[in-house]
Amino acid sequence: MTKTGINIGPTIENYGGETFLSQEVTISILQESKNAFKRCHVLCTHSDLAGNAEKILCVLIQYLVLEHIDYAVELGLQAIPLPDPKSQPEIYFFDVVGQANTLFHLFEKQFQDSLIPLVLSSPKHSLCLQKRRQLREQLEGKIDTGLDRAVAAVAGWVRNILSAEQKKTDFKPEDDSVLGQMNTPACAKVVKFISSIAQTIHSYLDGKNVEVVLTDLGTRLHRVIFDHLQQFQYNSLGAMLVICDVNEYRRSIKDFKIPLVLELFEKLHALCNLLVVVPDNLKQVCSGEQLVGLDKSVLMGFIQLRYDFRTAKLANVLK
Structure with a gap:
């Protein structure tokens, strides 16, 4: 947030619908890490292979999953309107969820295709699977929370319309x-x-x-x-x-x-x-x-x- 100059205050800001997610950035990061996994496979000794592959995974998790995907979902959560909105809510979180899911699936595909073959026969295998599972559960938890808030805002606005527009007569x-x-x-x-x-x-x-x-x-x-x-x-x-x-x-x-x-x-x-x-x-x-x-x-x-x-x-x- 400090790098982008965004100030998260008590008021709800939807950033004009910006999702802060980029498929181009994600593909670029994944291509770099794919090359790193290939170099790891070619250059490392058998004893160092799994350990170095896990280190590459940690870098990928930090910069793609946490600082790009998870960061955007967090901002999206804060931009969801209140459950009793006073004006028609603009809900961009559905877009955030769609893009975040797509990008996380790309991460999981590389995890399966590039990382798993390097750690399969080592103790790092179960450790890496655990890290992926934790990341998925963390992301799913935030998405579930956001979708619940988004649906509450929609229902709240419908209640507001009916209360304001429907006359006794x-x-x-x-x-x-x-x-x-x-x-x-x-x-x-x-x-x-x-x-x-x-x-x-x-x-x-x-x-x-x-x-x-x-x-x-x-x-x-x-x-x-x-x-x-x-x-x-x-x-x-x-x-x-x-x-x-x-x-x-x-x-x-x-x-x-x-x-x-x-x-x-x-x-x-x-x-x-x-x-x-x-x-x-x-x-x-x-x-x-x-x-x-x-x-x-x-x-x-x-x-x-x-x-x-x-x-x-x-x-x-x-x-």
């Missing part, structure tokens, strides 16, 4: 003129943001990381929207509007391609149908395929949001 309209808009402005803003984040995750992450992050994000978004919808009371037109909103959330979540998350939003959509079903059919709908197995308190929690909950005497509908 959105779901208690006085005439059917609102039905032409299909979705409330708050929903449209959330869906646009979620779609952009999902696209970013697909662009920068790969393999298991994509599935894990989208599962975590999807379940958190479901909780945020679930809790949000329970703050309102719905008349018959409002119930149709919220069903349209949840259908739009469900449509955007389909792009995640995570069955568990999609199932959560399917059940939320089914719960919202309880707001519009005629009272005589409520008990039948509650025992239908989509809602079977849900706790009665969850079902009643939605039924209580109906404008006719008291007048239609729905308190005993599930008894």
